[in-house]
Amino acid sequence: MIHLVNMPYGSLTCPSPALGLIKSSLTQAGLDSRVFNLIFDFARLMGQDGYEMISLFKGTKTQVGEWLFAEQAWGRSFGPSEEWFLDQFERELSQKEGLIKRPQIPDMKSWLMKLRHDVIPSYLWQCLTRLETAGDLEVVGFSCSLFQTVSSLALGRLIKQEHPETKLVYGGACFHDVMGEELIKKVPWIDAVSTGEADDVVVPLFHALSSGRAPSELQGILYRDDQEIVSGPASHPVSTEVFESIPDPDYSDFFLDAGRVGLLDDYRWRKRICLAFESSRGCWWGEKQHCTFCGLNGKDIAFRAKSPERVYRTLANYERLYPDSICEATDNNLPENYLDTLIPKLKSDPPRPGMKIFYEVKSNMAREQIRAMSDAGMVYIQPGIESLSTHLLKLMHKGVSAIQNLYFLKCCREFGIFAFWNNLLRIPGERPQDYAKMASMIPSIYHLNPPYGGCIKIECQRFSPYFLGQAKGIKSLRPSPWYEAVFPPDLIDLERVAYFFDAVWEETLDDGAYREVMTATRSWLASWMERPQLPKLVMHRREDGSLAVEDTRDSANDGILIGTGSGTGDCTGDCISERSCKEWKLDDIEAAIYSAIRDPASAGKAAFKVSNVAGITLEREEARHHLRHLVEMGLAVEENGVFLGLALDENFKEIS
Secondary structure, three states, rough: OEEEEEOOOOOOOOOOOOHHHHHHHHHHHHOOEEEOOOOOOHHHHHHHHHHHHHHHHHOOOOOHHHHHHHHHHHHOOOOOOOHHHHHHHHHHHOOEOOHHHOOOOHHHHHHHHHHHHHHHHHHHHHHHHHHHHHOOOOOEEOOOOOOOHHHHHHHHHHHHHHHHOEEEEEEEEEHHHHHHHHHHHOOOOOOEEEEOOOOOOHHHHHHHOOOOOOOOOOOOOEEEEOOOOEEEEOOOOOOOHHHOOOOOOOOOHHHHHHHHHHHOOHHHHHHEEEEEEEEEOOHHHHHHHHOOOOOOOOOOOEEEEOHHHHHHHHHHHHHHHOOEEEEEEEOOOOOHHHHOOHHHHHHOOOOOOOOEEEEOOOOOOOHHHHHHHHHOOOEEEEEEOOOOOHHHHHOOOOOOOOHHHHHHHHHHHHHHEEEEOEEEOOOOOOOHHHHHHHHHHHHOOOOOOOOOOOOEEOEEEOHHHHHHOOOOOEEEEEEOHHHHHOOOOHHHOOOOOOOOEEEEOOOOOOHHHHHHHHHHHHHHHHHHHHOOOOOEEEEEEEEEEEEEEEEHHHHHOOOOOOOOOOOHHHHEOOEEOOOOOHHHHHOHHHHHHHHOOOOOOEEEHHHHHHHHHHHOOHHHHHHHHHHHHHHOOEEEEEOOOOEEOOOOOOOOOOOO
């Protein structure tokens, strides 16, 4: 039997799509295999909250998850002192307060030291025993996504020590390209690595190793032959035809292992289950204009998509085998043609009523497209927002504007979609006014989805345009400091195994320039995470043509001024302070103008709409005067002569 291993810090709520796919491909070819989700055993030893804290943590000076296994992986101590490393970790963890749940551990340092020196050595022997009990250790495969590499190397070292004849295969994002080449050359217990997409070679690879043959002439595969490293043809993306034909991942072992540790009886765990599925690879936007910071596709950015019918069958299959789970697309970008094919099908004939689906999308979508996603069950999305500054978005080659991003967030709130996004800082070419404008705008958009990733400095990732020298503003690349604590620098060339890099960032601001927007964002996040009800800005139409705008944003942000209540828009109802209010009254003219900027519109276009819909004749400059007053009141925003009303329709759908 082929043993496939999922090591820490793989997700406790999302089975490994890579291992699930390998298992289903091997099963289809008649090869027996099992996925061993040893993540659950480690989470039980250290506590689920502690496990999830470490799995979510990524610092710039420390990466504690990999560090915990480093001594066992390499058989020796190296790098900075434990005291220094843990001090740095504590400091970086405190900076992520509110973004990562910290478990109730009285002495974090002592707990981590006990894990490193006592728990992990014992855990690795337990893992070996589990694998031995299941069957002869002929071939063991590891898939290493972010922060699974060192734990997988540690177990591999122990397996090879006790079973020298066992063949060990490694792959995944952390082994792509030169990273995999460096590791097989320097780590003697690795027998083969896959350095890219391997759907067309995974069966012959494991079949050859199981039969005692060399896996020669397989694209992207490097293997050890009498201590010599032999390379097959260079890795290349699989074709659309191969991608379409691969079977659905088999996640059955994930649920068996979860049941073994009692998680199947935990309702809180069950409702968080996400099942990954692939409908496309590469990035259709990146093929046109690669976002400067993105290294997610490696060298395989060529866009390929499965047919909508194939994806629908996958989702239906998931619902049959693993009912009531959230389905999470691994795509970088929702394929454009799915808006006219897959999404209408999911709306008219859902595999399950109320099925919830996650996708990454581009944020320059129309209202009806966003509504269609909601109707199809796509209620969790990750739009490529990244910033609310058009200047910064241009520098990152995002292909959207700030007002498009705000409109997208408004439509998501109206249609009950939760949007996950980050607000990126440290963009080469940035200006102080970019962040000052964002900070001043945030109180007026408290009712829209905040960046749950917070404000984070942009990184240099391997394969990104920044890394490849295709984007300006970066020089003197070097691996992030924490690599010295997890890979021995005297053995491993860190520049070849690192995915994250530090650099000298040119044309960027001092940290003080970010302080105001970071403070405003923390308050914005708190208004969504700590209040019993989400902030609202909702317009209610009256029979006389006027509008009443219900406004609870100010109560969410501790009295930060949003609007003045003077001029044609009147403040009514209960007021928190003399100049802040919970309800705005707009007369029939201003109500008509406000309705005209429900979607982004110029002053001329708004005047035209008012004339056509309400029969009120307005000159462009008169309309502009009213619109700018709405901006002053905090009920609208303006960018380059385009206006957007911020209030939601009264029949908006609550986020579930």
